[in-house]
Amino acid sequence: MSVRRSFSLVLGFAFLWSDVAPGEVQSAVNAADLPEGPGRSSVAEVCGACHPLGQALGKRLSRAEWAAMVEQMVGRGAPLAPEEFDPVVDYLTAWYGTGG
Ligand code: HEC
Numbered sequence: 520m521s522v523r524r525s526f527s528l529v530l531g532f533a534f535l536w537s538d539v540a541p542g543e544v545q546s547a548v549n550a551a552d553l554p555e556g557p558g559r560s561s562v563a564e565v566c567g568a569c570h571p572l573g574q575a576l577g578k579r580l581s582r583a584e585w586a587a588m589v590e591q592m593v594g595r596g597a598p599l600a601p602e603e604f605d606p607v608v609d610y611l612t613a614w615y616g617t618g619g
Contacts, residue, residue: 548573558610561603568597582612 550563550572566575580588586608593599599607 547571548576554614556610556613558603558606558608561599561607562610565597565599565603565607566592569595576611576615579615579617580611581617582608585611585616 548571550567553559553563553572562575563572566572578588589597589599589604589608589611593604
């Protein structure tokens with residue numbers, strides 16, 4: 520006897536993904552502008568490689584959201600060593616967090 524279940528599970532990745540409007544002004548952020556702290560050098564080296572740093576740091580996210588975001592960037596090929604993951608997420612949360 521077989522019960523056939525047809526499950527169609529669509530995992531929607533509903534990260535806070537905002538569209539970047541063409542021509543949108545990105546404030547220029549240089550690595551030298553980054554506040555001091557653990558994880559800073561990784562952020563400076565890694566996060567400006569594929570898009571402007573200002574785009575990477577233009578959001579205010581919670582820790583969980585930054586963790587998901589950084590994970591996604593790693594999935595896209597960001598060269599972040601596993602041991603750099605936590606410091607980077609901590610750094611982003613501390614300086615670019617939601618403050619809560
Ligand atoms: C291997 C390339 C790559 C690296 C390295 C990378 N990203 Fe990204 N990132 C992307 C791509 C591709 C997108 C989506 C396309 C876009 O918005 O330009 C994106 C988008 C983003 C967005 C969303 C931007 C928006 O306006 O919606 C954030 C935030 C972000 N990245 C943060 C980071 C952070 C933080 C790091 C460093 C840990 C990082 N990225 C490193 C490829 C990369």
